[in-house]
Amino acid sequence: MTAFTIPGFDLDAFVSTTLAEDLGTGLPGGGHDVTCESVIPADARFAGVMESRDAITVCGLPIAAAFFRALDPAMEITVLAPEGAQVAPGAALMRMTGNARAMLTAERSALNTVQHLSGVATLTRQYVDAMGETKARLLDTRKTIPGLRHLEKYAVRTGGGMNHRLGLWDAAMIKDNHVAVAGGVGEAVRRALGAGVADVICEVDRIDQIEPALAAGATRLLLDNMGPDILREAVALVAGRAPCEASGGVRLDTIGAIAASGVDYVSVGRLTQSAPAADIGLDFTPL
Known part of the structure; x- marks a missing residue:
């Protein structure tokens, strides 16, 4: 799916399992995004911008990109901040263009991951700085x-x-x-x-x-x-x-x-x- 790797971590399996959990794959009536399917035309396209609302240490953007590309392999994604970058509030982190349903279905899984990992990285940076x-x-x-x-x-x-x-x-x-x-x-x-x-x-x-x-x-x-x-x-x-x-x-x-x-x-x-x-x-x- 992507060249991003962490030793011991299977990115493709993580993305697949996380999306399946959100979609209810394997559950009665599950396996799809009922809101997108009923509201968003199948060929609709979106442009999206992910940005930080706080000063943070960035972490997890390649993983977020993997969620979107899992549902739309042709999605155009530009990562704007390197991993570990310290950014100010309002900083743009990622821009994307692609299938609207794919973006909306992957949005929460991608954001949850980036928010959590950036939270860990940000707190770690605060502790490192406090050590002097x-x-x-x-x-x-x-x-x-x-x-x-x-x-x-x-x-x-x-x-x-x-x-x-x-x-x-x-x-x-x-x-x-x-x-x-x-x-x-x-x-x-x-x-x-x-x-x-x-x-x-x-x-x-x-x-x-x-x-x-x-x-x-x-x-x-x-x-x-x-x-x-x-x-x-x-x-x-x-x-x-x-x-x-x-x-x-x-x-x-x-x-x-x-x-x-x-x-x-x-x-x-x-x-x-x-x-x-x-x-x-x-x-x-x-x-």
């Missing part, structure tokens, strides 16, 4: 909407952040419940390494857990729910033996001080879990 001139990098988490992880993590990258592990398979994340069963942070880390796991991230919520985790071979420490002063103490104790990640309760008004503590990473679940949708509209003109 520090060495720390912003990470997302696994707090994603089921089925949208690859898209949401793409949006985080588009907004200037980095991805944490993609899932349960690409790194071990030892948390308090794992520690409770294993009997301690050191034993939990040793078990993961003994099983052949290369990347072992160990959560610690107390200073006295740091040495046992490092001694056992943890490749990264997640410093959970620690304030800036305790984070600085923890970073000094670690002394570069493993990367340090701050996590837990991070907000826009606190991330600057957290990043300045000397940690290597700050992870924020709300980037994907609760980013507000960007205000983006799409206006059509009959031709």
Whole structure:
């Protein structure tokens, strides 16, 4: 359908499934847009302009284009803003000309996707900017909407952040419940390494857990729910033996001080879990 790709993400399947959901494909009486079919002539044509109503970081326009082209392969589409661009209110993002029914049927699926992904990218950019001139990098988490992880993590990258592990398979994340069963942070880390796991991230919520985790071979420490002063103490104790990640309760008004503590990473679940949708509209003109 298009050359746009995200590793692990099937764009054609996403577009097809999303449109089928909106059209009610497979349901009694479903499989079509009753409003367009009853109101819009089959050969009617529209020109359309998608624009931002807020200052946003743009994300998802190639995916929106794929929705429209799925219903009208001949649709003329010009993407006016590159992914990751920071645009002002009123900025035109995409222009299109094509079959009116196709545009109206695909409109909501396309807008929902761009609004959500641009919302994630915009919030990510705000957090990155709030970190200031520090060495720390912003990470997302696994707090994603089921089925949208690859898209949401793409949006985080588009907004200037980095991805944490993609899932349960690409790194071990030892948390308090794992520690409770294993009997301690050191034993939990040793078990993961003994099983052949290369990347072992160990959560610690107390200073006295740091040495046992490092001694056992943890490749990264997640410093959970620690304030800036305790984070600085923890970073000094670690002394570069493993990367340090701050996590837990991070907000826009606190991330600057957290990043300045000397940690290597700050992870924020709300980037994907609760980013507000960007205000983006799409206006059509009959031709």
